[in-house]
Amino acid sequence: MGTTYHRGEFVDDRDALLSIRSKALNYGLGCFAGIRAYWSEKESQLFVFRLRDHVERLVDSARILGLETPIGHDAIAEAIVELLRRNEARADHYVRPLLWVDSDELSPTLTDVPVSLSIYCLPLGKYFSGETIHACISSWRRVPDNAIPARAKPTAAYLNSALARADAKRSGYDEAILLTEDGAVSEGSAAHLFLVRRGELISPPSTADNLEGITRRSLIELARSAPFTWPFVERKVGRTELYTADEVFLCGTAAEVTPVARIDHRTIGTGRTGEWTQSIAARFREVARGGDAAWSRWRTPVYR
Numbered sequence: 001m002g003t004t005y006h007r008g009e010f011v012d013d014r015d016a017l018l019s020i021r022s023k024a025l026n027y028g029l030g031c032f033a034g035i036r037a038y039w040s041e042k043e044s045q046l047f048v049f050r051l052r053d054h055v056e057r058l059v060d061s062a063r064i065l066g067l068e069t070p071i072g073h074d075a076i077a078e079a080i081v082e083l084l085r086r087n088e089a090r091a092d093h094y095v096r097p098l099l100w101v102d103s104d105e106l107s108p109t110l111t112d113v114p115v116s117l118s119i120y121c122l123p124l125g126k127y128f129s130g131e132t133i134h135a136c137i138s139s140w141r142r143v144p145d146n147a148i149p150a151r152a153k154p155t156a157a158y159l160n161s162a163l164a165r166a167d168a169k170r171s172g173y174d175e176a177i178l179l180t181e182d183g184a185v186s187e188g189s190a191a192h193l194f195l196v197r198r199g200e201l202i203s204p205p206s207t208a209d210n211l212e213g214i215t216r217r218s219l220i221e222l223a224r225s226a227p228f229t230w231p232f233v234e235r236k237v238g239r240t241e242l243y244t245a246d247e248v249f250l251c252g253t254a255a256e257v258t259p260v261a262r263i264d265h266r267t268i269g270t271g272r273t274g275e276w277t278q279s280i281a282a283r284f285r286e287v288a289r290g291g292d293a294a295w296s297r298w299r300t301p302v303y304r
Helices: 023-027 051-065 073-086 157-171 214-224 241-245 276-288 293-298
Strands: 003-006 008-010 030-032 035-040 045-049 093-101 115-123 135-143 175-179 186-187 192-198 200-203 231-233 247-252 254-262 299-301
Touching: 003 073, 003 254, 008 073, 023 093, 023 241, 030 051, 030 157, 045 073, 051 073, 051 093, 051 186, 051 214, 073 093, 073 115, 115 293, 135 157, 157 175, 186 192, 186 241, 186 293, 200 214, 214 231, 241 293, 254 276, 276 293
Parallel strands: 135 175, 135 254, 200 231
Antiparallel strands: 003 008, 003 115, 030 093, 035 045, 035 093, 045 299, 093 115, 175 186, 192 200, 192 247, 247 254
16 A cells, blocks of 8 residues: 545555545546656656646646635645655656545535645556557537636546547547537547647647646647757647648647557558657657756656
8 A cells, every 4th residue: 555645644545535425526526637757767766747837737727616725836746745755656656636625515516615635646657558549539529618617627527538538449449539619629538639730740729628738838848949949830720630640649647648540540641650759759758757957947856
């Protein structure tokens, strides 16, 4: 068993409990973050990737939902690092901080309610098993921001992701790509989308009912910097544009950079990992694991 941060204390995993009557369980009242920590053999160090940015987005998610965080930014970040230390994490890990409505009352309310913070971590290598994946355009539309806020990471919104991915899996695909209500490309079930077409790197904007992705922002910064300085365009993307792309890849904290070889039984480019995808994936790994001191601001070392 490992250690979990729960209601202000570090406890054994089996003691991190909540009631069957909890609003958080019954109604999905809460929000969360997903954070990667990367082990560097060269430096014998575990680096948390963009810790401050993830904590800020978690607090912003709570603000959008109208919830008060029980502790501040710095205290949340410190708890995450201490949790990894206490679990003696010396391999790649995933960290899940969760702010949740800590009430057993019946009604699904977000006002005048206590809020608790829980954080757990687990070893995590590749999120998808294959080198490339096959995806489909989902019949489920992405929940619009004015229905459930896409800019946040509310726990309840991931039913939308689960439905889309379940349908994709039942049809023999690895992943689903969701469209907005007006038919524009939004994102994967839980990952952002990029395509390469006619010498440009393209991605739908964060106003297309998708999350303000930290991995997405990181890749955009890396693509615009040496040694790449690639042309990047953020714009509305149509479904059929994906079919004619030279390359398509998904990205996210869990997914990292995942090449898409086929969409709706149509081969993308050569059907193999493209040069741009391969290059940006290698660059991302190098930066995340401490291989470039110029990007040290993105890395928080766990062990002193």
